[in-house]
Structure formats: C-alpha cells, structure tokens
Amino acid sequence: MIEARxxxxxxxxxxxxxxxxxxxxxxxxxxxxxxxxxxxxxxxxRRRIKLLKNAxxxxxxxxxxYAVKANNNVEILKLVASEGVRFDxxxxxxxxxxxxxxxxxxxxxxxxxxxxxxxxLRLGATVNLDDPAAWDLVKGLLSEGVPRPxxxxxxxxxxxxxxxxxxxxxxxxxxxxxxxxxARIVAREIGDMGIEFGVHAxxxxxxxxxxxxVRLASFLLDFALDVGAAAIDFGGGxxxxxxxxxxxxxxxxxxxxIASLPNIEKVExxxxxxxxxxxxxxxxxxxxxSIKRTDPPIVxxxxxxxxLMRPALYKAYHEIVNVTRPMSDLIPTTxxxxxxxxTDEFGRNRPFPSASKAGxxxxxxxxxxxxxxxxxxxxxxxxxxxxLIEEGSVxxxxxREEPMCDIVKSFP
Ligand code: LLP
Numbered sequence: 001m002i003e004a005r006x007x008x009x010x011x012x013x014x015x016x017x018x019x020x021x022x023x024x025x026x027x028x029x030x031x032x033x034x035x036x037x038x039x040x041x042x043x044x045x046r047r048r049i050k051l052l053k054n055a056x057x058x059x060x061x062x063x064x065x066y067a068v069k070a071n072n073n074v075e076i077l078k079l080v081a082s083e084g085v086r087f088d089x090x091x092x093x094x095x096x097x098x099x100x101x102x103x104x105x106x107x108x109x110x111x112x113x114x115x116x117x118x119x120x121l122r123l124g125a126t127v128n129l130d131d132p133a134a135w136d137l138v139k140g141l142l143s144e145g146v147p148r149p150x151x152x153x154x155x156x157x158x159x160x161x162x163x164x165x166x167x168x169x170x171x172x173x174x175x176x177x178x179x180x181x182x183a184r185i186v187a188r189e190i191g192d193m194g195i196e197f198g199v200h201a202x203x204x205x206x207x208x209x210x211x212x213x214v215r216l217a218s219f220l221l222d223f224a225l226d227v228g229a230a231a232i233d234f235g236g237g238x239x240x241x242x243x244x245x246x247x248x249x250x251x252x253x254x255x256x257x258i259a260s261l262p263n264i265e266k267v268e269x270x271x272x273x274x275x276x277x278x279x280x281x282x283x284x285x286x287x288x289x290s291i292k293r294t295d296p297p298i299v300x301x302x303x304x305x306x307x308l309m310r311p312a313l314y315k316a317y318h319e320i321v322n323v324t325r326p327m328s329d330l331i332p333t334t335x336x337x338x339x340x341x342x343t344d345e346f347g348r349n350r351p352f353p354s355a356s357k358a359g360x361x362x363x364x365x366x367x368x369x370x371x372x373x374x375x376x377x378x379x380x381x382x383x384x385x386x387x388l389i390e391e392g393s394v395x396x397x398x399x400r401e402e403p404m405c406d407i408v409k410s411f412p
Contacts, residue, residue, distance in 0.1 A: 010044055010280055019323040019363065022389045026285060026323045029387060030361040033396060035287040036303030036384040038372050040071075042079050042391075044281035045368075049083045052238075052276065055251035059258045060265040065106065067236045068094040070274025070369040071282070075388055075397040077101045080277065088236070088272035092116055095125060106153065106233075108200065108272070110176060112137065121146045128153035128200050128233075131178055135186045142193075152190055153233060154183050156201045158219050162212055163204025163237065165314040170203025177201060180223065187227035198268070199224050202235025205275065210250050213237075214257030217269070224267050231268035234258075238276035242317045242366050249276070275369040282368020284308050284384075285323070288360045289338065296332045296349060301362060304337010304344040306381045308367055309374045312343040318367060320346055324360040325353045335362070339379050372398075380407050 013020045018027050022041040030037055049064070056062050065088040066080045074097065077087070081103040089095045091109045098105035107120055108128040114137050120127050121141060129135050129152060142148060156178060161171030169176045178186070183199070190197045199220050207213070213234055220232035239249045258264060286301040305312035320335050321327060333352035337344045346364060375383050382403035387396050401407075 010047070011041070014326065017326050019321060021283060021363075023392050024389050024394055026283070026363055027361045029394060030285040030287065030323070032394075033385050033387055034400060035285050035361065036301075036307045037285045037400075038282055038367065038384060038386040039285060039389065039394075040073075040076060040278075040282045040368055040386065040397075041389045042281075043389075045076065045079055045277060046083060048277045048281065049080065049085060052251060052271075052273065053083075055255040056258075056271060058255045059269050061268045063268065063270050065233075065270055065272035066277055067272050067274030068097060069373060071278045071371070072097055072373055073386055073397055074100060076278070077103065079388075085277075088274075092119055095120070095123070099123075106270075106272075108153070108155065110155075114141070117141060118146055121149055124150065126151045126153060128155050129178075129186065130155045130176065132182050132186055135189065139189075148193075149195060151196045151198065151230070153198045153200045153231075154178070154186055154190070154229075156180060156183050156199055156220070156223065158201050158203065158216065161203045162207055164206030164239065165316065167205040167314070168203070169205070169237075170201065174203075176203075183223070184227060187229065191228050196230050198231030198233060198270070199227070199229045200233040200235065200270075202237060202272075205237045206239045207237045208239035208247075208249050210253035210257060213254045213271075214261070217258045217264075218261050221261055221264060221267060225263060229267065231270060233270035233272065236271065236273040236275065238271075238273040240275050240279040240366065240369075242279075242319065244319065251276075278369035279366045280368065282366070282371055284364040284367040284371060286362050286364065288356060288358050288362060290358045291356060296334055298334045298336060299352065299356060299362075301335065301337055301346070303384060304339040304346075305341065306337065306339055306378045307375050307384050308346075308364060308371050309376070310370060311346050312341065313374075318346065319365040320350055320352070321363045321365065322353050322356050322360055323363050325355055327351070327353060329354045339381075377401075377407065382406065 087098040087105040110130040161168035286303040292298040310316035330351035332349040382401035385400035386398040
C-alpha cells in the first residue's frame, strides 16, 4: 500500500467521496456527456491570465498574447479575448479563429508559402518572419502591389535553446528563427522601406527558470535597440507544474527582471504563453473499460494517446485520479488506453485505488493545453467532446465526433 498524495491543483474537492472541480461533480458530467470528455473551467483560465497580467504588467508597454495552438476551442478563445489578451497564431487557420472572435493577432509561422504571405498581407496581419526567404517573398509581393504591412516581426534564433523533453526550439540546428547576422540584414531592409518592425525569439517550452526569460528579453532588447526595432516578443514557454511536488514558475521574478532592464521602456514588450494559461484549466475524463488483474494491475481507459498524446509523445507526466472512488488504499497501477501501440500509456506504477472497477470515471489533470488540439483519429477512433464550466453551470462547447458516421462519411 502506498501513501495518498494531494494530487490536485486548483479548486478540487471531495464531496461524498466524489470529486468536484470548480463546484461541479465530475462523475455526473462524465455520465451526462459521455467519455472521453475534456472539461475546462473558465475561472481557472481567468485566474491564470490575472496571475500573468499582475506579474508582467510591471513591464512598461507590456502586452499579453495567448498561443492559440495550446487550445483552439472557439469558446476558450472568446474567454481569453474577453480578458483583453491578443492572439499568437501558428498559421492562417489560427488567424481565422482569431478573426472569428475579433481578437488582434500576430501570425508566427515557419516556412511560409508565397500564397500564405499574400493572404496575410491582404488581411493586414502582422507576420513574424522566420527566415530571410520569407522576407524575400514579402518584398516580391510588395513590388507586385500587395498592400504594405503596418508592422512585421523578425524571428531570431539566438543560438541557444532550452525546454522540457524535446521541446527545445532554438540553438544549433534548430528549424526556428534566423541567425542574428541574417536578421540584421532583414531588419535594415525593412527599416529602409519605412516599415515598423519588432524582434521575436522563442527557444523552448516548459521552462521553470525565471532568469531564462529575462536573459532572452535582454538579448532581444539589445538587438532591438541596435537595429531600431519598435517591439520585442520573448515568446511563450512558461513552465507549469504537472506533478504535485513541483513548484509554480515565479512569474513575478520574470516581470521584475525584465522591468529593470535599462532602456526597456523604449520598446513595446510582448509574451505569448499558451500552456501557462490553459494547462491547469482542463481535465480529461475517461471511463475504466476493464482492469487486467496482473501484477501490477493494468487499468484500460476508453481514451488513450488518440485523445491525449503528450504521455506517448514526450513521456509527459499527468496526474491521474479516480473520480468515482476516494483515493485511498492505493496500489501501484499501470494506466493505459486502448490504442494498438505500446507507448499508449498514461502512467506506470501510479498510486491508484485498489477498489477501482470497470465503469469508474478517471480524471487526467492539467490537460487543458496541448490536449484536444493534439488528439487524432488514430485506430479510426472518434475525437472526444469538450465542455466548459462557467459560473457553476456547464455547457458542451464541442460535440463528440460520431465514429462510424464521421469516419465512413469522410470517404466518397
Ligand atoms: N509561441 C510560439 C511561436 C510557439 O511555438 C509556442 C509553442 C508558443 C508560443 C507557446 O508555448 P507555451 O507557452 O505553450 O510553452 N506540444 C507541446 C508544446 C509545444 C510548444 C510549441 N510551441 C506539449 O504538449 O507540451
């Protein structure tokens, strides 16, 4: 038998043995909408945005953006936009979502095609140029009479990278950003054409060291002042504790550190986190299909890597809780999905109630970011539904795919 741990982040409680989150009985929700089901809490999204705004708001001329790639549900986007947060979009599809909810946005893609850049310029979008080749395409389009952008960004690879698992987006051999020397040439040409521009860098995701962000902002600031850029954007990458014993990232230290950089008031400053805002605002509910009475026992859930890919892809840790039963009499347990891959595993030797039974509802925590957006139809499975808890009531914000109908219908 192993000790029960406090597995929960924000606003979880047990009432009559059943797990409640933001006042809602999660088992009832699973029974009402079916499983697998992503559930989000609007109060948690707002709370995380407030934490960031308070901490980073000390930086003069600071603007917060949200990386749409973390969670693109339109109801989530409306919620984030209603807090005055702008959007960082990976491509034109995400830009279309930003436009749908009326949020100002920037497009931060890589390896753009000429057609994409033309569309972006005609939309009046701010585009983050990832390579001198993208600037060449823009120059060509401008010479063909495509409208001039009000502002562009230049994405730099500062020469180093850092991040959890394989989530390193900068340094030698990285596909992201351009070398400072190339960026200097692009900056001069953009400036000579009288177009305002900013400089951007994001070198990794899941980072817990505040000094990393201050160092990156300092690098960008020096570069911006040197080339005459009006803004810096130090990206996302803010780490989130997934394990109960991990500490929160000290976002205040990031704000204070950047605010105290000499000359910081000379530029606008942007950050674009995704995970920090959404991870703890979502849980994934699954049902136990059956339990193999091996040693350790293997619990088979109705959702696996098709629904939440992070554990299979990165060996990422997510806390797993039996919603139906109190987390007592815990024994080491392996928890898996039903996909035909051995990596389809949510956890090994996890403390899990020995009394667990088929039909119990299980919550996988911190699943609000990079959850649904990375789900797939692998093994011809249907994508799950999504629900939102708002002021104590719940509504469906994306219906479940109908497996046989939708998959068979997708063929002529
Ligand atoms: N901005 C850009 C240009 C990015 O590429 C990313 C993430 C973000 C902002 C937001 O990063 P965040 O604050 O969420 O760390 N699928 C992985 C995460 C990949 C992040 C890639 N880029 C995961 O599940 O952990």
